[in-house]
Amino acid sequence: MSAIDTASRNAPARRGAVRRFAASPRAVVSALVLGTIVVLVALAPVIAPHDPNTADLGRAFDPPEAGHPLGLDPAGRDVWSRLLHGGRFTLAGAAVAVAVALAAGVPAGLAAGYRGGWFDTLADWWFNLTMALPAMVVLLASRAVLGPTVWTLMVILGLLVAPSFFRLVRSTVAAMRGELYVDAARVFGLSDTRIMGRHVLVVVRAPIIIQTALVAGMAIGLQAGLEFLGIGSGDLPTWGAMLNEAFTNVHRDPLLMLWPGLALGLTSAALVLLASALRDVLEDRGAPAATGRRARSRATGGPAPSVSAEDRTALLSVRGLTIAYPHDDGSAKQVVNGIDLEVRRGEILGLVGESGxxxTQTAFSVLGLLPEGGRVEKGSVTVDGQQIVGAGERTLRRLRGSTVAYVPQEPMSNLDPAFTVGDHLTEPLRHKLGLSRARARERALELLRQVEISDAERVLASYPHQISGGMAQRVLIAGAVSCDPDLLVADEPTTALDVTVQAEILALLRSLRTERGMGVLLVTHDLGVVADVCDRVAVLREGRIVEHGSAERVLTAPEAPYTRDLLDAVLDNTPARGPWRPREEETR
Amino acid sequence: MNTTGEQRGEGPGPDLGTAHRPLLEADALHVSFPGRGRRAPRKEVLRGISLSVRPGETVGLVGESGxxxxxxxRAVLGLVPVASGTVTFDGTRIDNVSRRARRALGRDIQVVFQDPYTSLNPSLLIGDTLAEPLIAQGVPKERARAGVGALLDRVALPRDAVHRLPREFSGGQRQRVAIARALAISPRLIVCDEPVSALDLTTQRTVMDLLLEIQERTGVAYLFVSHDLSVVRALSHRVAVLERGEIVEEGDAERLTRDPDHPYTRRLLLSAPVADPVRQQERRRERERQFDADTP
Structure with a gap:
């Protein structure tokens, strides 16, 4: 029924979705099963061999025979014909429930999510109330009041499941209301109805289709349940009613249970499977490419590369590192291509490059933390003489924090909003260094003072949302240096910060280098940052190092054409635009 | 350009006397947001901003986050309510106007946002995205679609982009789409909210050149919001520096970015590192000398 209709309505907009649908066996099989059932049931008056209500008491319980493929029921009616006709009421009933739920839930959800305000409060209150009602009890009561018609019951059921659509649509819409493209549409002068039709419906379409298939399955189940209890409309041949009759005669002819049960089971299973297949087909659209969750880098086969004597002296030594993302078809996309790097103690190495x-891949491989799907194809990474490539999780865990530590780009998203700064800082101290609670707290305060936070006591008790971005980055740096690592990997540590705060954070990195002799691998796109803190710099382009040398030499006398392009794009020496003059002639 | 320029020809003829009159004028503009909690006082975000933009002029608005x-x-675009003060566009009040009047303003005032990833609807084809402002202003669908190819030419994107989705483009290309969309109905003012901040260095440069070239050609005015003084310096005729909701300094871009009067502007300028180790060291020393003595 409606699941298939809505799926095909979705089709013209997205040819890609149709192709993915056709490529998924689960989707195709469940759609075929459902389609067959719907067609058979719809054609019941044509293909059913007998009238579903013509009884021949003398032939009750007769086994299957020619003309009666599934035999006859306790009243001597043809089971196959009753099954076909009964499906009409079962499926149509479910369709009514879904239609009512959609009509009540979706528009209300759109309006509440998009406009908010009093309507949102009122609608939310109403649908919460509806959700709190026990569906079965309401249905039983309404049957007692309104009489045993399957349609009324299904309308009421639709109203009872409407909250699931309302909540789904409302939360999706409320989340996208803040999107810039909605703001842009308002600036262009699109009316709210147009914005809903163009932007909002497109986004909520997929979840609604999925939810529809699920609700349809549920409605069929509930309806059958009601009729099985004998609360349906007695004279209609529905699957639930057939189950009820069969159950009273389960000892005489157990086979009678099978047919309606099979029909119900197949339909519900097909709907649920279709829903989950649709989710896979529709919801991977628009997902940002290759930003998978971080997963442990998988070790490559073969023995781990040996560590040379030369690598032992450098704090970080990267030799011939190649990182690739294998595709499904066996090929692999190389994102880092045989690079060599070295960081000594008390040195800041800038790793410069544009997006792509x-x-960042290089930085993660130093931590042994490549995003899911990525792996080190060739080469070695040694930190303080320890091989990272192919190392087990236990070795990596020991190294992280105490030997190599990480400072991320987005300070705010790297602090858990549910915990205080103190929790973030003391947790690793207690686990890695085995300090007591009181000692860990003392040490955390000390660390905060080291990163030049003056009111350390207050910051320690604060939650992440109570501190500024610059403060959060100081906290993360404090956390990174808490277990006294030798190497700090900082991935664009100041990109999300204001320039005045950036200057302070860079000063902090400089003092960590000089005072603690820490080595820093600083990933950045900003040549000004390189000029400010880096001793040496490596310029990366499309996975290869195009230039490598002291920061002063690379920035003042670049050799590689790409480095020159980058420096040309820097705006430091661009002349300011002159003062405004009115145009000589009006061009319009 | 020509096709869209003609739609505008119905208006009053060009009056050379208006060239000096501000196109956009904000006077003592206040904006506040509700504070956290029921009884919390409202948070004042803008405290009496007065700023004007003349036709064809770029005014840079610089400040730190917050x-x-x-x-x-956003107040100029009507996306946040104005608490007090006025915003005037071409002689007409546009603060807190009706939704209908605001929709009509879409013809004159457009926007390019910072994030090229969320400012384009990921599910809409580029062609539909570009036709949107035209359709919103009542241009028939066929004419809107016909104009889209020319728009892509203007921002140097291939014409077959029409049938593709935003995710098939890089950040710089998406920002070109966003700029093309803002140009679709030949606005007189474009509010650019950090339009190059999310882009790579070399891409940033080409997008800036594109903005300059469009201004030369069409005479559109830009209100250019950015945190980056060097970007603002290269693009703006005039610059205003904002600190905690107040303009602390305003002046010609050249003077303000070379020899600022206000300590806050000086601090911003000296904090931005230059890509030359020797000059950067001097700049750092100067900053430390001027500011670190009196700040903790």
């Missing part, structure tokens, strides 16, 4: 150059 | 610079742009 592989600089 | 200074209210983006809020000013």
């Amino acid at each position: 150059s592989g600089k | 200074s209210g610079k983006s809020t000013f742009g």
Whole structure:
């Protein structure tokens, strides 16, 4: 029924979705099963061999025979014909319930999510109330009041499941209301109805289709349940009513249970499977590419590369590192291509490149934390003489924090809003260094003072949302240096910060280097940052190092054409635009 | 350009005397947001901003996060309510106007946002996205679609982009789409909210050149909001510096970015690192000398 209709309505907009649908066996099989059932049931008056209500008491319980493929029921009616006709009421009933639920839930959800305000409060209150009602009790009561018609019951059921649509649509719409493209549409002068039709419906379409299939399955089940209890409309041949009759005669002819049960089971299973297949087909659209969750880098086969004597002296030594993301078809996309790097103690190495150059991938491989799907194909990474490539999780865990630590780009999203700064800082101290609670707290305060936070006591008790972005980055740096690592990997640590705060954070990195002799691998796109703190710099382009040298030499006398392009794009020496003059002639 | 320019020809003829009159004028503009909690006082984000933009002029608005610079742009666009003060566009009040009047303003005032990833609807084809402002202003669908190819030419994107989705484009290309969309109905003012901040260095440069070239050609005015003084310096005729909802300094871009009067502007300028180790060291020393003595 409606699941298929809505799926095909979705089709013209997205040819890609149709192709993915056709490529998924689960989707195709469940759609075929459902389609067959719907067609058979719809054609019942044509293909059913007998009238579903013509009884021949003398032939009650007769086994299957020619003309009666499934035999006869306790009243001597043809089971196959009753099954076909009964499906009409069962499916149509479910369709009514879904239609009512959609009509009540979706528009209300759209309006509440988009406009908010009093309507949102009122609608939310109403649908919460509806959700709190026990469906079965309401249905039983309404049957007692309104009489045993399957349609009324299904309308009421639709109203009872409407909250699931309302909540789904409302939360999706409320989340996208803040999207810039909705703001842009308002600026263009689109009316709210147009914005809903163009932007909002497109986004909520997929979840609604999925929810529809699920609700349809549920409605069929509930309806059958009601009729099985004998609360349906007695004279209609529905699947639930057939189950009820069969159950009273379960000892005489157990086979009678099978047919309606099979029909119900197949339909519900097909709907649920279709819903889950549709979710896979429709919801992977628009997902940002290759930003998978971080997963442990998988070790490559073969023995781990040996560690040379030279690598032992450098704090970080990267030799011939190649990182690739294998595709399903066996090929692999290389994002880092045989690079060599070295960081010594008390040195800041800048790793410079534009987006897609592989600089962040390199940083993650030093931590042994490549995003899901990525792996080190070739080469070695040693930190303080320890091989990272192919190392087990236990070795990596020991190294992280105490030997190599990480400072991320987005300070705010790297602090858990549910915990205080103190929780974030003391947790690793207690686990890695085995300090007592009181000692860990003392040490945390000390760390906060080291990163130049003056009111450390207050910051320690604060939640992340109570502190500024610059403060959060100081906290993360404090956390990174808490277990006294030798190497700090900082991935664009100041990109999300204001320039005045950036200057302070860079000063902090500089003092960590000089005072603690820490080595820093600083990933950045900003050549000004490189000029400010880096001793040496490596310029990365499309996974290869195009230039490598002291920061002063690379920035003042670049050799690679790409480095020159980058420096040309820096705006430091661009002349300011002159003062405004009115145009000589009006061009319009 | 020509096709869209003609739609505008019905208006009053060009009056050379208006060239000096501000196109956009904000006077003592206040904007506040509700505070956290029921009884919390409202948070004042803009405290009496007065700023004007003349036809064909670029005014840069610089400040750090929380200074209210983006809020000013959003107030001009009608996306946040104005608490007090006025915004005038071409002689007409546009603060807190009706939804209908605001929709009509879409013809004159457009926007380019910072994030090219969320400012385009990921499910709409580029062609539909570009036709949107035209359709919103009542241009028939066929004519709107016909104009889309020319728009893509203007921002140097291939014409077959029409049938593709935003996710098939890089950040710089998406920002070109966003700019093309803003140009679709030949506006007189474009509010640019950090339009190059999310882009790579080399891409940033080409998008800036595109903005300059469009201004030369069409005479559109920009209100250019950015945190980056060097970007603002290269693009703006005039610059205003915002700190905690107030303009602390305003002046010609050249003077203000070379020899600022206000300590806050000086601090912003000296904090931005330059890509030359020797000059950067001097700049750092100068900043430390001027500011670190009196700040903790």
